[in-house]
Amino acid sequence: MSQPIFILKVALSGRKTIWRRIALEGNDTLDDLHEMIFSAFDRYDEHLYSFFFPSPKAKKNLRSIMRDAAEYTAPFVFDGPFADSDKRNAAKTSLVSLKLKPKRKFYYLFDFGDEWWHEITVEAVEAPKEKGKYPRVLESRGKSPPQYPDYDEEEDEDDD
Secondary structure, eight states: OOOOEEEEEEEETTEEEEEEEEEEETTOBHHHHHHHHHHHTTOOSOOOEEEEEOOTTSOOSHHHHHHHSEEEEOGGGGSGGGOOTTSEEGGGOBTGGGTOOTTOEEEEEEOTTTOEEEEEEEEEEEEOOOSSOSSEEEEEESOOOOSSOOHHHHHHHHHO
């Protein structure tokens, strides 16, 4: 059975000139989307992550998004003593199951310490399938900031 193709634009919150356009099949999961974002933004050190799906009427500030939105999180959260039954497993959630519509926005938080927030906009839900492997990055704009800024260099510059 043919899967719908989703086109998602993933932009760094606060730096919306830095974004990636990603194509995924409907049976790809939110964990697959995480892996694509991780790679597309040149990350190298894994951390906890979650996707947040606020209601369309919700305020768009990040605190209310985290508090009131449906949260889908990294699969390892469900293992061992840190199991949290209030969250949904990103590895078991396909894109097609989310019933996404074009223009819908949702959010991705990578690294709960450094808080790399991303705004994701659904651009297409039934895009034409092209030859090649999915998921994949279709377009990239702006250079990714380093996962860990070198604060020592910034401090040395301030001392001058």
